[in-house]
Amino acid sequence: MTNMSEERLLAWLDGELDAADAAEVARAVAADPALAERARRERALRARLRGAFAPVADEAPPQRLLEVLGMAQESAAKPQDTVVPLRARATATPARRWRWPEWTALAASLLLGVLFGAQFARPQGPVRMQDGALVAGTGLARVLDTQLAADARPGAALAAGMSFRDGEGRYCRTFLARGEQALGGLACHGGGRWNVVALGEAENRQGELRQAASGLPASVLAEVDARQVQMLDAAAERAARDAGWR
Amino acid sequence: MNRAMEPEMRERLCDLLPRLRRFARGLAGNAHDADDVVQTALERALARADQFREGQEYGLEAWVFGIVRNAWLDELRARQRRGRVMAPAELGENVGQSPFDGQDQALSVEAAMARLPEEQRAAVMLVLVEGLAYREAAAALEVPIGTLTSRLARARTALQQFLGEDL
Numbered sequence: 300m301t302n303m304s305e306e307r308l309l310a311w312l313d314g315e316l317d318a319a320d321a322a323e324v325a326r327a328v329a330a331d332p333a334l335a336e337r338a339r340r341e342r343a344l345r346a347r348l349r350g351a352f353a354p355v356a357d358e359a360p361p362q363r364l365l366e367v368l369g370m371a372q373e374s375a376a377k378p379q380d381t382v383v384p385l386r387a388r389a390t391a392t393p394a395r396r397w398r399w400p401e402w403t404a405l406a407a408s409l410l411l412g413v414l415f416g417a418q419f420a421r422p423q424g425p426v427r428m429q430d431g432a433l434v435a436g437t438g439l440a441r442v443l444d445t446q447l448a449a450d451a452r453p454g455a456a457l458a459a460g461m462s463f464r465d466g467e468g469r470y471c472r473t474f475l476a477r478g479e480q481a482l483g484g485l486a487c488h489g490g491g492r493w494n495v496v497a498l499g500e501a502e503n504r505q506g507e508l509r510q511a512a513s514g515l516p517a518s519v520l521a522e523v524d525a526r527q528v529q530m531l532d533a534a535a536e537r538a539a540r541d542a543g544w545r
Numbered sequence: 546m547n548r549a550m551e552p553e554m555r556e557r558l559c560d561l562l563p564r565l566r567r568f569a570r571g572l573a574g575n576a577h578d579a580d581d582v583v584q585t586a587l588e589r590a591l592a593r594a595d596q597f598r599e600g601q602e603y604g605l606e607a608w609v610f611g612i613v614r615n616a617w618l619d620e621l622r623a624r625q626r627r628g629r630v631m632a633p634a635e636l637g638e639n640v641g642q643s644p645f646d647g648q649d650q651a652l653s654v655e656a657a658m659a660r661l662p663e664e665q666r667a668a669v670m671l672v673l674v675e676g677l678a679y680r681e682a683a684a685a686l687e688v689p690i691g692t693l694t695s696r697l698a699r700a701r702t703a704l705q706q707f708l709g710e711d712l
Contacts, residue, residue: 305698313672315679344704345673351654352674355570356563361580364562367587368555466676467604528676 303327303334312341314525318433318495325499325518342521425457425476426484426495435474435486435493443472443486443493444544447536460515462536463527470544471526473515475501483515485522488544497522554594557605558587564606564675565613571670572617574659582620586613603684606677611685614667621663657707665700668693 303324310316311324328334425439435443442457451458460473471487483501486493499516515523531539558565565586569579590597590612597608658666664686671682672693683693 306694309694309698309701310679313679340705341701344701344708347654347708348658348669348673348704352567352571352670355567355576358563358566360562360566364566364580364584364587365559367584367591368559368562370555370559466606466678466681525676 308334308337309341312338312345312521312525314496314522318498321497321518321522328518342524345524425474425478425482426498429492433495433498435495439474439476439486440493443474443488445540447533447540448472449533461523462531462539463523464529464531465526466528470531470539471496471523473519473523475514477501481514483519485519485526487526496526551591551594554591554597558590558609561606561609562587565609568610568670568675569613569617571658571674572614572663572667573620574655578620582613582616585616585619589616603681606675607681607685610671610675610677610682611687614685618663653708657704660707661700661703665696665703668696669700669704672697 307316307324308328311321311328316324328338425436426433427436428434434440439457442459446459448460448462451460454477456477458475460475462470462472465471465487469487469489471485472493473483473485476482476484481501482498484495484498486495488494497519499518501514501516562583565583566579569582569586570576573579573582586609590609593612597605658669661669667686668682671677671685672679677685679690679693683690686693688696
């Protein structure tokens, strides 16, 4: 087995490593079946925990908690009804909550993607280094800025995928870039640029862009798992785009 | 409390409410105790909103999750004073009255979580379920990051054992 500390493997799974470190661990995991099995079990554990507790966050909070916040509905037409909508305002609430088991199944079905090579060096490549950080290149940044997931064209060289907010309120988007090598990655918007926080080799099925999540490398899906707090539906995504992802 | 920030704080706490309830459920193991803890925490967060400073070491989430956790610790201490210490066997009995609507999967997760020491359970909930970054979770629990990560590693090993091979 590769000599990898438990701490480092877990930090990778928890999204705590920078892009270069994460790439190194992803490579090691892809090359070592024993490490891959450890990673799989850790992901399965997290998926199981999240799956078990997810229903709690879907419950409407009891009235007494909303009252503390002054958010209880005034028109208590049905006083026995302790279940009220969380908020009256229509904001960017996800139409659909993504469940962890879906992700795990997806992740398991894909090979761990590894690459990181010459593509970085080229100025017109999809990703480049800037101030020591991996960021989206000009073309990719334009796509991430403007393209809604629903508008991604099959077989396009660059396609934006799902969008979500992370724990710090930043908008993050997955993407696919098809060059001589197909890349799948995850970029989070901050400081006026798209910071690439995960990247791997995508499944390159010529002319077949299936749903946005598929084709993404498992390492990228794991990053999505670790970071996503609120998936955006089409309307929320459009609103976020129109607001400049801020 | 600063009147100008009050509406915003209420709004943000309202946004966080589903997650605060989930975190407290993980700590307390049942809906009633969890919502009591959340209620105490919300009251404290509103009363102390002045003390919260945005965006330095960590954000609102870590601050509020920390308040929830401390409210739970206060509840545990109060139970101890009343001589009502939750023994593992007593926690085990809670398994039958699942707050998770009797889903098989959730039952065993709940039982496994109940067997963890409280500090490990809190770390698992914050990082693995709520998705907080290490530094945020460490801030919420008021421990160094190294302490947090070692609690997490121990908890994961234990949970893997409790949940068996079907992971």
